[in-house]
Amino acid sequence: MNTEEFRENAHELVDWMADYLGNLEKYPVKPEVKPGDIKARLPVAAPVEGEDFNTIFSDFKDIIIPGMTHWQHPGFFAYFPANNSEPSILAEMLTASMGAQCMLWLTSPAAEELEERMMEWLRDILGLPKEFVGVIQDSSSSATLVALLSAREKRSDFAINRRGFTPVDRYRVYTSTQGHSSVDKDVKIAGIGIENLVKIGVNNNFAMRTELLEEAIIQDIAAGFTPLAVVSTFGTTSSTAIDPSGEIGRICEKYGCWHHVDASYAGTALMLPEIRELMPEIGRCDSFVVNPHKWMFTNFDCSAYFIRDKQSLINTFSILPEYLKTPEDKIVNNYRDWGVPLGRRFRALKLWFVIRTYGISGLQQKIRDHIAFGQWVKQQIVDTPGLELMAPTLFNLVCFRFHPQDIEDEAELGRLNETVLNKLNHSGKVFLTQTKLNEKYVIRFVAGQTHTTFETVKKGWAFLVKEAYAYLNL
Numbered sequence: 001m002n003t004e005e006f007r008e009n010a011h012e013l014v015d016w017m018a019d020y021l022g023n024l025e026k027y028p029v030k031p032e033v034k035p036g037d038i039k040a041r042l043p044v045a046a047p048v049e050g051e052d053f054n055t056i057f058s059d060f061k062d063i064i065i066p067g068m069t070h071w072q073h074p075g076f077f078a079y080f081p082a083n084n085s086e087p088s089i090l091a092e093m094l095t096a097s098m099g100a101q102c103m104l105w106l107t108s109p110a111a112e113e114l115e116e117r118m119m120e121w122l123r124d125i126l127g128l129p130k131e132f133v134g135v136i137q138d139s140s141s142s143a144t145l146v147a148l149l150s151a152r153e154k155r156s157d158f159a160i161n162r163r164g165f166t167p168v169d170r171y172r173v174y175t176s177t178q179g180h181s182s183v184d185k186d187v188k189i190a191g192i193g194i195e196n197l198v199k200i201g202v203n204n205n206f207a208m209r210t211e212l213l214e215e216a217i218i219q220d221i222a223a224g225f226t227p228l229a230v231v232s233t234f235g236t237t238s239s240t241a242i243d244p245s246g247e248i249g250r251i252c253e254k255y256g257c258w259h260h261v262d263a264s265y266a267g268t269a270l271m272l273p274e275i276r277e278l279m280p281e282i283g284r285c286d287s288f289v290v291n292p293h294k295w296m297f298t299n300f301d302c303s304a305y306f307i308r309d310k311q312s313l314i315n316t317f318s319i320l321p322e323y324l325k326t327p328e329d330k331i332v333n334n335y336r337d338w339g340v341p342l343g344r345r346f347r348a349l350k351l352w353f354v355i356r357t358y359g360i361s362g363l364q365q366k367i368r369d370h371i372a373f374g375q376w377v378k379q380q381i382v383d384t385p386g387l388e389l390m391a392p393t394l395f396n397l398v399c400f401r402f403h404p405q406d407i408e409d410e411a412e413l414g415r416l417n418e419t420v421l422n423k424l425n426h427s428g429k430v431f432l433t434q435t436k437l438n439e440k441y442v443i444r445f446v447a448g449q450t451h452t453t454f455e456t457v458k459k460g461w462a463f464l465v466k467e468a469y470a471y472l473n474l
């Protein structure tokens with residue numbers, strides 16, 4: 001494909017992209033495909049001769065699009081959103097065009113300095129402490145791994161990097177029973193061992209009980225363990241519960257633990273002063289992660305990782321083979337030393353486009369609206385017989401279940417809700433997912449896409465209630 005052909009094809013593609021974004025409602029939000037359906041339509045071997053763009057693009061429309069779940073669809077209320085936005089998409093096009101690899105300052109000075117500035121903007125927008133420095137990671141799972149590895153190395157005086165684990169390195173990591181599964185994964189990868197991840201019980205609001213945390217730490221010390229880190233959550237995945245960061249921070253300081261805050265989803269809401277007021281001590285931690293690729297209109301991947309002690313991070317990850325040495329090493333940030341991968345995409349550009357396009361007030365307005373949508377759905381549940389609210393609605397995630405008056409058996413309620421959810425998800429109109437809270441099957445409803453409006457939420461909710469009630473004969 002030469003430059004002129006590229007220009008022509010790109011124009012055609014942009015037209016398709018704009019049509020797609022403008023007509024998402026015409027697609028089924030979740031495709032009706034069975035495992036293997038799409039692969040069966042793809043040739044078993046790669047083409048020997050090159051094919052022309054029109055053929056490839058038409059296969060994209062015929063084979064790929066019908067097999068996609070449309071995350072930006074107005075009927076998508078599942079998981080947490082992974083939203084995009086027009087400015088973010090445009091920035092990604094530029095990033096792809098430059099194809100730059102941003103591992104060192106020298107390999108893309110503007111990318112490195114923009115990333116520095118964007119992390120400062122984001123830190124200040126979210127009201128995080130000024131002494132925090134940030135770096136963009138690919139995902140929150142990686143950011144939490146980086147936090148645990150930094151904690152491990154700082155605590156062992158960087159000995160484990162050198163000599164590996166010895167029998168004296170008996171570390172414990174703590175998170176609540178509602179902590180994200182990435183904490184389990186990261187504890188395994190960091191060599192700490194899943195048996196040394198202690199899950200702390202929660203209160204009625206699904207927030208960590210700090211007196212249980214302190215008890216566990218004291219017991220572990222008595223048993224010869226070293227309490228290494230606590231991963232607290234600001235907005236748990238099941239119900240967006242908030243662990244008490246200030247109190248956990250104090251306990252961590254007392255016992256020399258690293259405190260990492262996982263604010264992957266709800267952290268974006270800290271840009272609202274009224275939310276920050278609820279959590280005045282959110283910055284009482286050693287590291288903090290929030291995903292602009294979830295609720296901040298920025299394409300996946302973009303995970304903002306903030307850390308107080310930059311030196312512990314760099315000492316943990318720094319490598320300096322001859323072929324990577326540059327004259328500026330002492331005076332610039334080389335982000336290859338701030339995480340696991342060497343090579344890095346230019347991810348700050350989309351954040352710059354997004355923040356400038358909306359402005360702080362535009363971003364705040366969207367988040368405020370989304371939270372109001374969540375509160376409206378919550379009120380519908382409270383006001384409608386046959387529906388039961390299953391957790392506090394702090395943001396825009398609403399946890400509920402269908403609960404017909406005459407049914408009290410938990411197992412039957414679970415089966416019934418699972419059946420209703422499957423039926424709704426086969427409609428192509430809405431897509432929701434489930435969780436378990438206190439062993440009970442719970443349906444999650446999250447309205448947080450970039451272009452979600454009160455109208456689309458009301459429409460989705462009305463459809464859901466009508467379908468479910470017809471099925472349940474309510």
Ligand SMILES: *Cc1c(COP(=O)(O)O)cnc(C)c1O
Nearest residue numbers: 139140141180182237262264265
């Ligand atoms: C989504 C989520 C994660 C995982 O995020 P990735 O970026 O996909 O790794 C971790 N913790 C919480 C609380 C989340 O909501």
